[in-house]
Each structure stands twice: as C-alpha cells, then as structure tokens.
Amino acid sequence: MHSPKAxxxxxxxxxxxxxxxxxxxxxxxxxxRSSPRHLLQRQGSDPTTARLRASESPLRRxxxxxxxxxxxxxxxxxEDGIRLNPSLIGISLSSLxxxxxxxxxxxxxxxxxxxxxxxxxxxxxxxxxxxxGIPWLAGxxxxxxxxxxxxxxxxxxxxxxxxxxDLILVGIVKAVVRxxxxxxxxxxxxxxxxxxxxxxxxxxxTRAAMCGRFLLAHLVLAAPLRxxxxxxxxxVGLSRVLLGRHNVTDVLFGFWMGYCQYNLVEILWFSPQTxxxxxxxxx
Ligand SMILES: CC(C)=CCC/C(C)=C/COP(=O)(O)O
Numbered sequence: 001m002h003s004p005k006a007x008x009x010x011x012x013x014x015x016x017x018x019x020x021x022x023x024x025x026x027x028x029x030x031x032x033r034s035s036p037r038h039l040l041q042r043q044g045s046d047p048t049t050a051r052l053r054a055s056e057s058p059l060r061r062x063x064x065x066x067x068x069x070x071x072x073x074x075x076x077x078x079e080d081g082i083r084l085n086p087s088l089i090g091i092s093l094s095s096l097x098x099x100x101x102x103x104x105x106x107x108x109x110x111x112x113x114x115x116x117x118x119x120x121x122x123x124x125x126x127x128x129x130x131x132x133g134i135p136w137l138a139g140x141x142x143x144x145x146x147x148x149x150x151x152x153x154x155x156x157x158x159x160x161x162x163x164x165x166d167l168i169l170v171g172i173v174k175a176v177v178r179x180x181x182x183x184x185x186x187x188x189x190x191x192x193x194x195x196x197x198x199x200x201x202x203x204x205x206t207r208a209a210m211c212g213r214f215l216l217a218h219l220v221l222a223a224p225l226r227x228x229x230x231x232x233x234x235x236v237g238l239s240r241v242l243l244g245r246h247n248v249t250d251v252l253f254g255f256w257m258g259y260c261q262y263n264l265v266e267i268l269w270f271s272p273q274t275x276x277x278x279x280x281x282x283x
Contacts, residue, residue, distance in 0.1 A: 096249075104182060104247040111184045111244030124239040131204040131236040134191055136211060137163050150272045155218045162210055162265040167193075169261060170206050170254075174198040184244045202246045205254025206261060208236035213262040 109117035110124045129135065140163060144156035171193060179200035181187070189196070196203065212233040220226055237255060240246040246254075270278075 100247050100249045101182075104241055104244075105184065107241045107248070108182065108184050108244035110239075110242045111182075112186055115244075117242070121243070124243050127232075127235050127239040128189070128204065128243065128245075130232070131208045132191070133163065133167055133203070133207065136207060154270065154272050158265060158268075158270055159211070159214055159218075161268065161270060162214060162261065163207070165264065165268075166203070166207055166210055166258070166261055169257070170201060170203045171195045173201055173257070174203075179247075179250070182244055182247060185246075186244070189245070199246050200250045200253065201257050202237070202240045202250045202254035204240055205237045205246075205251045206258035208233045209255045209258025210261045210265070211258075213259060214265065217262075 109115050110121040112118060113121060115121070137160070140156055140160045144153055144160060147153045147156055174195040175198070177200045178198050181197065181199040185199075187197070212229050215229050216226055220229055233255075237251045240251050240254075241248055
C-alpha cells in the first residue's frame with residue numbers, strides 16, 4: 001500500500017499547514033512521484049480519502065503488495081492516483097443519497113398505525129389505490145369498450161397504451177436499479193408484481209404524472225378540474241413518501257419519468273385508422 005511517510009509537518013490534528021494556505025490538487029490525475037512531500041502527506045491524512053482507500057480499493061482489501069511497486073515503496077500504481085481522490089460527483093451523489101434517506105425517514109409519518117400520523121394512513125392508502133395500475137387499466141379498458149365515438153375510442157386506446165408502456169418501463173428500470181424499499185415500509189400493498197419489491201422509481205408517481213398530463217391534454221378542460229388533477233398528482237407522490245413506501249428521489253424521478261412517458265405516448269399516438277385496422281384484425 002502506498003502511504004507516503006512524510007514527516008508530520010502539519011498541525012497536531014493532522015491537518016496540513018502549507019505556508020498558511022491550501023493548495024489545490026488534481027482529483028483525477030495520479031499522484032506523481034515528483035509531487036512535493038506536503039501534497040502527498042495531505043492526501044494521506046485526509047479522513048475521507050483514507051476511508052475510501054480502505055473500503056473501495058480491491059488491491060487494499062486483498063492486502064497484497066502490487067507488482068507496480070507500492071509495497072516496495074517505489075511509488076503508487078497509476079490507478080491508485082485515481083482511487084485516492086474521491087471525485088466531486090461521487091461525493092455529491094453520496095451526500096444527495098444521505099439527505100434523501102434522512103428526509104424520507106423523517107417524512108414517513110404514516111408508515112404504520114403507530115407512527116406519528118398513523119391515523120391518516122387509511123386516507124393515504126386510499127390515495128395509493130387511486131394511483132394503482134389496476135383501476136386505471138380497468139377504467140381505460142371499460143371506457144374504450146363503452147365509447148361510441150371514434151375520438152373517444154382513440155383517446156382511450158392511447159391511454160391504455162400509455163398505461164401498459166408505463167408498467168413495462170417502470171418494471172425494467174426497477175429490475176435494473178434494484179433499489180430496496182425503505183426499511184420502515186410495510187409491504188402490504190395490494191396487487192404487486194415481483195419487481196415491486198424495488199422502489200426506484202415509484203410506479204405510482206410515473207403513472208400519476210403521465211395520466212395527469214394525459215388528462216390535462218385530452219380530457220379535462222374546466223379550470224377547477226385541472227387544478228384538481230394537479231393536486232391529485234402531487235398527493236399521489238407525497239403519499240408514497242408519507243406511507244414509507246419510497247424515498248423522496250424515487251418519487252421525484254418517477255414524476256420526471258412519467259412526464260417523459262407522456263411524450264412517448266404522443267410520439268406513438270395511434271390514429272383512428274390504425275385503431276380501425278387493429279379492431280378489424282380482432283373482429
Ligand atoms: C398489478 C398492476 C397492474 C400494477 C402494479 C402497480 C403497483 C403496485 C406499482 C408499484 O408502485 P410503487 O412503485 O409506487 O410502489
């Protein structure tokens with residue numbers, strides 16, 4: 001392991017004193033043997049760097065000296081220069097995730113009956129059902145069947161396509177990302193697929209965002225109803241976190257994904273001609 005054994009020229013707490021000012025070091029370039037000693041010492045004494053070195057480098061986990069000469073004190077292997085320096089993006093992501101987990105835990109006030117807002121849990125579960133896939137699929141299929149105008153049929157068919165697309169895309173992302181649901185979640189949701197044990201993204205949030213946009217674009221015209229639709233979308237997202245089903249980032253990403261899914265529905269839009277062709281094939 002390369003650990004520069006520079007003499008302690010810093011303060012007692014280990015932080016370096018570089019002539020009264022700090023110097024900036026590249027976060028991506030490997031540490032060069034010709035680097036000044038005080039820079040090497042600074043990297044070795046940084047606690048974040050030290051933790052990352054201990055936990056993330058397979059070379060160190062194996063505890064072996066490498067052929068590139070780190071054990072023999074001939075300088076660090078090239079790749080170590082990168083691993084020693086946590087990137088700004090990495091630190092930002094870890095911080096965002098830590099805030100996400102902390103905030104989501106604080107907001108999960110309806111996670112169970114004993115929670116601080118446990119009495120509101122039934123209402124939150126009602127909002128959950130309103131954004132579930134089954135009522136939406138059943139409602140769209142029934143409206144398609146009952147609709148006696150071509151325009152109505154066209155809209156309902158495309159809503160149905162959007163809902164199916166949403167289930168597929170969310171299932172794929174959940175299966176790829178595999179983020180576990182928060183530990184405080186009670187897995188008592190009705191009618192779930194196996195991928196729904198994962199939480200990223202929230203399927204309710206994607207559906208609410210996509211259907212919300214769909215309703216605003218094709219069905220709801222009166223202003224009070226439009227406000228109600230937006231309110232419902234927001235409530236569905238909020239209820240996911242309050243119920244402890246999701247972290248905040250699952251819902252935010254879900255909203256964004258649902259918003260984009262609607263664009264996809266618009267691109268794929270099935271025309272009355274396509275619809276007639278389809279129905280002709282079915283009949
Ligand atoms: C069974 C059908 C048709 C849909 C499942 C809907 C469902 C339970 C999605 C999970 O949503 P969250 O990811 O928001 O928990």
